[in-house]
Amino acid sequence: MTNNSTQTVGEKVRAHFHEDAERFDAIYDEKKSFFSRFIDNYWRGIVQRRLELNVEHLMPLAGKKVLDVGCGSGRFCIAFAQNGAERVVGIDFARAMVELAEKLAKEAGIDDRCEFIVGSFPEALDESDRPFDACTANGFFDYIEHPVPIITAMRELTKGQLIMSFPKAREWRVPVRRFRFWLKGTPLFLYREVQVRGILKESGVTDYNLIHLDRDYLVVADV
Secondary structure (H helix, E strand, C coil): CCCHHHCCHHHHHHHHHHHCHHHHHHHHCCCCCHHHHHHHHHHHHHHHHHHHHHHHHHCCCCCCEEEEECCCCCHHHHHHHHCCCCEEEEEECCHHHHHHHHHHHHHHCCCCCEEEEECCCCCCCCHHHCCEEEEEECCCHHHCCCHHHHHHHHHHCEEEEEEEEEEECCCCCHHHHHHHHHHHCCCCCCECHHHHHHHHHHCCCCCEEEEEECCEEEEEEEC
16 A cells, blocks of 8 residues: 555545545435534535535536536536436546445436546546536535646536635634644645635636635636
8 A cells, every 4th residue: 555645645635535435425415313414514514505506506407518527426416417417427536436426326317317437637538528518626626736727627628617616715614624634644725715716817717706605615607
């Protein structure tokens, strides 16, 4: 096994989510104890709210082809398909996350419209899949050291909307979150508003709305 101190940022993040797939997805699961539900709603309720806003801003989804970068357990992809998207592609570099996404999509009965890819974005995408009507990346840039190339690729692959979240660097839960990730040895990247706007400008994204959403900045852009 590779020593954690010699791993790249990407390798550390991949290992974290490969090992943590089931616990992470439990945020969306209502079948849990009162205490677990309280913790997830209080500390991680933003995850569900992001999902709701993504669907709201992408409606109508009927006939659209959507790409979800850093799809995790596929909850956003499943929601897009359930709300009418014709085809949804999710990509994530943690195999356990993708396996869970495939399982959940099949259980939801929409696996014929969802494809999940294990790999790095954009390298693992098939040329035939592009362009997309919308591209999303939620809870993804928390773990990306260099976001500009990723956002640039998202913009170039999309002919409609981009939706992206960036975690705030100044928020009351930040110290706890930093400490928790430090204990696990998982990289974490947090942002100030001026940084987000600078990253968007450098990535060629100019027509956007920046929403203050609890501990996140949510960017909804037209491209």
